[in-house]
Amino acid sequence: MNAVANYNFAYLDEQTKRMIRRAILKAVAIPGYQVPFSSREMPMPYGWGTGGVQVTASIIGPDDVLKVIDQGADDTTNAVSIRAFFAKVAQVATTTHTAEATIIQTRHRIPERKLEAGQILVYQVPIPEPLRFLEPRETETRKMHALEEYGLMHVKLYEDIARHGRIATTYAYPVKVEGRYVMDPSPTPKFDNPKMHRSEALQLFGAGREHRIYAVPPHTDVVSLDFEDHPFEIQHFEQPCALCGAEGVYLDEVILDDRGGHMYVCSDTDHCEERRDAGFVGVLGMQEAAE
Amino acid sequence: MLSHDFGAGFADPVRDAQAVFRAILDALANPGTPQNLPAIDTEMGRLGSITLTLTDHDTAIWLSPALDTEAVRGFVGFHTGASIVADPAKATFAFVARGDALPDFARCNLGTQEYPDRSTTIVAEMSALSGGPTLVLRGPGIRDTHEISPMGLPGDFVAQWRENRELFPRGVDLLLVAEGRVIGLPRSTRIVEA
Ligand SMILES: [Zn+2]
Numbered sequence: 001m002n003a004v005a006n007y008n009f010a011y012l013d014e015q016t017k018r019m020i021r022r023a024i025l026k027a028v029a030i031p032g033y034q035v036p037f038s039s040r041e042m043p044m045p046y047g048w049g050t051g052g053v054q055v056t057a058s059i060i061g062p063d064d065v066l067k068v069i070d071q072g073a074d075d076t077t078n079a080v081s082i083r084a085f086f087a088k089v090a091q092v093a094t095t096t097h098t099a100e101a102t103i104i105q106t107r108h109r110i111p112e113r114k115l116e117a118g119q120i121l122v123y124q125v126p127i128p129e130p131l132r133f134l135e136p137r138e139t140e141t142r143k144m145h146a147l148e149e150y151g152l153m154h155v156k157l158y159e160d161i162a163r164h165g166r167i168a169t170t171y172a173y174p175v176k177v178e179g180r181y182v183m184d185p186s187p188t189p190k191f192d193n194p195k196m197h198r199s200e201a202l203q204l205f206g207a208g209r210e211h212r213i214y215a216v217p218p219h220t221d222v223v224s225l226d227f228e229d230h231p232f233e234i235q236h237f238e239q240p241c242a243l244c245g246a247e248g249v250y251l252d253e254v255i256l257d258d259r260g261g262h263m264y265v266c267s268d269t270d271h272c273e274e275r276r277d278a279g280f281v282g283v284l285g286m287q288e289a290a291e
Numbered sequence: 292m293l294s295h296d297f298g299a300g301f302a303d304p305v306r307d308a309q310a311v312f313r314a315i316l317d318a319l320a321n322p323g324t325p326q327n328l329p330a331i332d333t334e335m336g337r338l339g340s341i342t343l344t345l346t347d348h349d350t351a352i353w354l355s356p357a358l359d360t361e362a363v364r365g366f367v368g369f370h371t372g373a374s375i376v377a378d379p380a381k382a383t384f385a386f387v388a389r390g391d392a393l394p395d396f397a398r399c400n401l402g403t404q405e406y407p408d409r410s411t412t413i414v415a416e417m418s419a420l421s422g423g424p425t426l427v428l429r430g431p432g433i434r435d436t437h438e439i440s441p442m443g444l445p446g447d448f449v450a451q452w453r454e455n456r457e458l459f460p461r462g463v464d465l466l467l468v469a470e471g472r473v474i475g476l477p478r479s480t481r482i483v484e485a
Contacts, residue, residue: 009305018347021312022383025345026408028319029464029477031431035408059316061309146404178431178479180460198434202320217320217432217479 010057010090016040020058020213024204027215032177033145034128034212042208044085048078049107049124051206053085055213056105056122059204060086065093067101072109072250072267079107096270110192112249112271115201117218123186128207128214130174130184150182153225161230170235175222182225183214191234191250196222241266242284244275297369298334298362301343307331311344318466318475323428323437325420325472334366337468338386341414346384348372353382353411355391379411387415389469393445396455399463407460410478417443417469425485432477438485439474441467452482 008014016038023037042050060066066086070079074096082105083094095101098111107124115121131141134152144150153174160168167173173190177183185193186205196203196216203216216222226232240247242263249271251264263284266272276285301307307329314326333339335358346352352373354363359375367373379385379394387393393415402410417423423442426449429435444467445451455462455478462478476482 009309014305014308015347017308017312018345019349021316022345022350023408025315025319025412025464026410028316028432029479030407030460031479033407033460036406059309059313061313062306142405202316215320217477219434220431 007089010060010086011042012040012054012057016054017058020054023213024055024058024215027204027213028202028217030181031216031220032181032183032214034207034214036211037213039208039211044081047126049082049105049206050208051210051213052105052107052122052124052208053082053206054208055204055206056086056103057090059120059122060090060092060103062091064090064102065095065100067095067098067104067270068106069104069109069111069268069270070107071252072111073269075269097274098268098270108187108189109250109267110188110195112246112266112268113274115195115199117200119201121199121201121203123188123203123205125184125186125205125207125212126209127172128184128186128205128210128212130172130182145181148180150176153182154227157225158227161227167226167230167232173232174225176225177216178221179223183216183222185222189235189250190224190232193222193224193232194234198222237264239264240282241272241275242282244272244280244285245282246272246275246280297365298339300333300370301331301340304343307340308344311340314473315341315344315466315475318473319464319477320432320475322430322432322475322477322480323439325474328468328471328473330471334362335386336388336416337471338388338414338416339366341466341468341473342367342373342384342386343370345412346371346373348374350374350383351376351381353377353379353385353394355385355387355394357388357391358386382411385411385413387413389416389418389443396451396463401455401458401461401463404461407462410461410463412464412466414466414468415443417441417467419443420467420469420472420474427483427485428476428480429482430477430480433480441469441474443467443469449482449484452476456481 068079068083070076098113105122224232399411419442465476467474
């Protein structure tokens with residue numbers, strides 16, 4: 001994270017922002033369609049979500065409040081670095097609270113708290129093309145999207161069922177947007193797919209290495225692909241969060257010791273903290289209180 | 292300062308462009324809901340703030356007759372470097388002055404099935420954003436339905452727009468500007484008369 005001593009507002013030059021802004025507007029007008037754009041070098045490696053960073057840099061203004069999450073957490077190296085980057089190059093306020101944020105940049109998760117009108121969720125996307133593993137050639141996948149030829153995608157999901165008795169895909173589970181484009185929701189767990197459906201927030205997706213931007217406007221149908229006899233299902237967790245007792249949220253397994261001890265806690269750290277602040281206690285908290 | 296001869300640009304180019312862009316983004320993400328444009332008037336009126344925000348030498352611009360003046364050409368050339376084209380089918384953006392006819396959508400660039408993003412965005416100044424015939428909007432960005440009644444759309448607008456919608460994912464996108472505000476009508480929006 002060097003070379004930002006002499007920077008433009010939000011790092012990118014104005015010409016680059018205009019190019020990215022034009023791409024974002026087309027993406028919003030054609031929900032789920034991947035708009036090509038000329039990705040720029042950013043002062044961070046590709047794996048750090050340069051596509052999402054470029055989208056955020058092109059939309060952010062002095063009145064925005066930015067939240068950055070990685071695997072649901074605000075305090076990972078990646079999230080902390082990106083937050084610090086924008087605090088420096090755009091002088092914006094930052095927050096860890098979902099409710100306070102106007103822009104939320106994310107890798108892997110959609111916050112548990114329902115997003116509201118006016119909020120923008122920016123996804124860092126490594127592989128934007130849902131058909132890539134069926135057809136590596138970009139010219140071919142583009143044709144398939146153009147002709148709405150999504151049969152192969154259904155075949156692949158059905159092979160899962162033949163092999164595993166169910167659709168085994170749990171991350172980057174493909175969705176259909178507004179009945180037209182099949183879209184990769186990025187490496188979010190399928191648990192989060194239903195949150196994309198008719199969300200009140202605008203959702204923008206940036207893939208830096210692959211030079212693609214796509215979008216889902218608010219109140220837009222986002223339907224996970226499935227079959228009548230094998231309907232889409234989200235993951236279910238057997239126990240609530242050990243820290244805050246939340247049910248119906250996405251949990252991460254945390255190893256406690258080297259004898260197999262483990263617990264399940266909210267992946268969304270802000271959600272968990274807010275619940276505990278509000279007095280909710282999980283099994284672990286009760287044990288501590290009893291000791 | 293040379294720029295004076297071509298009309299003023301943004302006072303604060305970075306901040307102003309960001310503010311105008313967010314208004315346009317919100318307009319297209321929430322079709323039919325007017326968004327405030329920052330109060331920046333130019334040689335092209337409020338249309339000019341959109342010109343300054345979105346166009347440069349990578350874009351081609353079509354100007355409606357009332358806008359096709361030496362002053363506007365000078366403004367566009369000096370501040371943006373965008374090329375001006377006579378055929379809307381070659382335009383990235385088509386700017387339409389109040390009172391001028393919108394180009395027929397079918398004569399604009401509609402993009403291709405494989406690259407539907409390579410299409411014309413029409414930016415048209417209306418007499419007003421209300422007071423005209425009521426139109427009912429449905430589609431992405433709209434919870435249930437939304438009604439608008441801009442004054443200044445062509446008489447066959449609903450029929451033209453229906454044809455435009457049927458081309459989806461191809462088609463033009465529309466920005467309507469009046470009274471310092473902008474309404475977005477992306478190609479995904481379905482429009483019927485009330
Ligand atoms: Zn928790």
